[in-house]
Amino acid sequence: MAHDNPGMVKARWTAGLLALLSIVLWLNHATLSTIQMPAPLPVHTVLETITIVIFTSVFIVCWNAFGGARKKSSVILAVAFLCTAILGFMHAISFQGMPGFPDAADMHKSLLFWLLSRSFIATTLLGLALAPEDSEVSPTQAYFVLIAGLIATAGWMMMVFALPHLLPLTYIQGEGQTSFKIACEAGLIAINLFTAYQLNKPGKAISAGSAGPGKQGERLQIERAPLFLAATLLAISEGYFAIYADGNDVFVAIGHVFQLLAAIAIYRGMVSVNIHTPYASLAETSQNLARSAAELSMERERLSRMIDTAIDGIITINESQSIILVNPAAAATFGYEVDDLMGASLDLVLPERHRKVHGKHVQQFGETGETRRKMGGNFEDFYVTGVKANGDEFPIEASISSQIENGKRFYTVIFRDITERKVAKEKMALYHDELTQLSAALQSIREEERKHIARELHDDLGQLLAALRMDLSLLQRDSVLTGKTQQTINSMDQLLLTSITTLRRIATDLRPRALDEGGLYFALQTLQKDFSQRHGIACDLQANEEQLALDDTRSTAIFRIVQESLTNVVRHADATEVQISFERTPDTLSFSITDNGKGIEADEMRKSRSFGLVGMRERVKAMHGEFLVDSQPGEGTELKINLPLS
Structure with missing residues (x-):
């Protein structure tokens, strides 16, 4: 539950004491009613004039405190208090036969002005107490409300002065106030007491007329405690205004005193707090500036130390x-x-x-x-x-x-x-170039060794095995051989045939003869057919002989790249299809090897022992080309190689 602030506690004590004083005065009604004011007009005029000045101040603050930025509540407050001040002035000049007004009708007119002005005050305070939803008001809308309020006030004035007999009678000369007037006073008392009850509830300070969201010091601040006291005092004053017999009655003066106290409370709750706010904000700003200057000095000192160190x-x-x-x-x-x-x-x-x-x-x-x-x-x-x-x-x-x-x-x-870093970078670049050259030399030596071994296997060992099989076939024709011997010779023939086939396959793996005899295109065709037959994986080669008419170095490197790629497909991809595509322009040769396998994880590609990819990348780098791997888990792998031809 919210706790009351000290201001509300003081307001309750003040309202209670004044209400107690009012009860004491009412208990002495019979005695006080016999007291007549010696100069009622000056007393009434002075008290009413002070009240009018206070209400005019409230209008000025609500209307002009923060320029043209207003909200609905501040506009209504401003217009209500301005109209109240005007009607209060008309009440004052028509009270007890001011010069220029017929005596018989002045009190009736004066009380008509009085009732409307008090109604404005009561309903305005009630609206603040209920705190309805607020909204922004444009300057055009604000001036429209102001002009409408002034026109309505002027219309009421004309009706009171020109046609007072058409309005409900409020005062009868020689008899006093009418029942209509007293009923209106009772209604105003009820409204003011209900307003005081609403303002007495714990709650936040009321604000209106914001100049912008979140801008402290640019809102019309309204305190609840003074307004609670004002509503209570207005209810008390209306009670006194309901019981006086004529304009000379002392209750008129007492009611005006309570009304003046209520106006002062309204001034305190709506005007002085907003006059004090800019100075309080200025003092707070000065303190903040002093703190900011000290903090800025510390920040500069800290920054200076950071720069120096x-x-x-x-x-x-x-x-x-x-x-x-x-x-x-x-x-x-x-x-x-x-x-x-x-x-x-x-x-x-x-x-x-x-x-x-x-x-x-x-x-x-x-x-x-x-x-x-x-x-x-x-x-x-x-x-x-x-x-x-x-x-x-x-x-x-x-x-x-x-x-x-x-x-x-x-x-x-x-x-x-970065001298040391530059030197280290240059050394690293030199080492890298040397390693690249060494890798290229090793690849060249390796290919030469493979070519030499493949030739030796095919030309020498292959020929010896072939001659041995021919001799064995001649031996099979000898009629003196027994059945058992014939069976052994047939077994030896099968072993020789298997050895020759294996020898040819090893020689082809080491160095395909098609690469030397028919060129890269026929070597890749042979590789494609052998791959499909041996592993049962569909392999499609999209190329022609003209595209692959290259020198021996490039042909060997490309063949080894394709060969290594197909080996990786068999070992790791679990693919069912492989496609090899070549495209050639006058300056570049581009080819890709794509499978529909399970793909390669990023961590697998970064492993230092992925020698297959490393070897392919080094071959491409030796030819100053680009090597790209595009692989997504579950979506297959695509190798893209771009080689310059110039």
């Missing part, structure tokens, strides 16, 4: 390329002291051949509107080069950022000396 060099220059900030690491990198670089031109640490170009680059960077970018991040192009105090040049990896302060642009460069 940074390992990387940091330099800030202005638009004229003059150094305005440099840290010790930057000065040490260039072989200077910090004081030597402060105020100097950036050209001091740049090679002479780069100064003009570097200045244009920095200027273009500022004109692009970018805030930061890398400089010289490519190891192959060290265009950002620094020069030390002794004249030695060295490569720099740097990033540059741009910021604008007070209309001036500044550039900050964070850099590091």
Whole structure:
């Protein structure tokens, strides 16, 4: 349950004491009713004038406090209190026969103005207490409501002055207030008491007329406690206004006093709080500024320490390329002291051949509107080069950022000396080239050895086995052989035939004769047919002899790539179809090997022992080509190779 604030507690005590005082006065009604005010008109005029001034102040605050940004509640408040002030003024000038008004009708007119003005106040406070949903109001809508309220007030004034006899009678000369007037007062008392009850409930402060969402200090703040007190006092004042007999009765003065106290409470709840808010906000802003200044000083000190202790060099220059900030690491990198670089031109640490170009680059960077970018991040192009105090040049990896302060642009460069990294990179590149050359040489030697072994197997051992089989076949024709011997010779013949077949297959695997005798196209055709027959996997070759008319080195490399790919399909893919496609242009030869197998996991491709892929990649690299693997688990694998022909 929400707790009441101290202001509401004070308001309840004040309302209770005043209500107790009112009860005491009512208990002495018989005595007080005999007291007549010696000068009722001045007393009434003074009290009513103060009330009118207060209500006018409320109108000014509600209407103009925050410019043209208003909400429905602030517009209704402003118009209601303005119309109340106007009607209160008309009530005052028509009370007890002001000059220019007939005596017989003045009190009736005055009370008509009175009832309407009090009704405005009562219903307005009730609306605030109920706190309906609010909404934005445009300037046009606000002025429309204001003009409509003024026109309605003017129409009521004309009707009261011109046709008072058509309106319900509120006062009879010599008899006092009518039952209609007293009934209206009772209704106003009930409304004000209900309003006080609603405002007495615990709740948040009421606000209206927001100039923008979330902007503190730009809302019309309204306090509940003073409005609770005002509603209670208005109910009490209406009670006194319901029991007086004539305009000289002391109850008129007492009612006006309670009404004035209610107006002061309204002023406190709606005007003074908003007058005080900007000053409170200003004081809070001043405190926040003081705290911000202290925090900013600490941040600057912290930033200064970070810059001074940074390992990387940091330099800030202005638009004229003059150094305005440099840290010790930057000065040490260039072989200077910090004081030597402060105020100097950036050209001091740049090679002479780069100064003009570097200045244009920095200027273009500022004109692009970018805030930061890398400089010289490519190891192959060290265009950002620094020069030390002794004249030695060295490569720099740097990033540059741009910021604008007070209309001036500044550039900050964070850099590091990458001499050692560049040397290491060059060594790595050299080692890599040597390894590539070694790999190519080994592949060439391997192919030569394979070719030599295949030729020896085919030409020598193959011929010996063939001759041996011919001799064996002659021996089979000898009629003196027994049946058992004949059976043994037939078995030997089968073994020789199997040996010759195996020898041919091994020789073909080592170096297919079709590659040397018919070229790459016929070698791939032989490989395709043998692969399909041996493993039962459909293999389709899309190529022609003209496309594959290549030199021996390229032909051998391409054949080995296709051969290794088909071997991988058998070992790992679980595929049922393989397609080999070639496309040739005057400058490039592109081919792909695609299967419908289970694909290759990313981790499998990154394994260091995936020698099949590594070997294919090295063969392609030796020919300065591109090797791509496109594989998704469950969707097969596609190898794409692009080889330059020039």
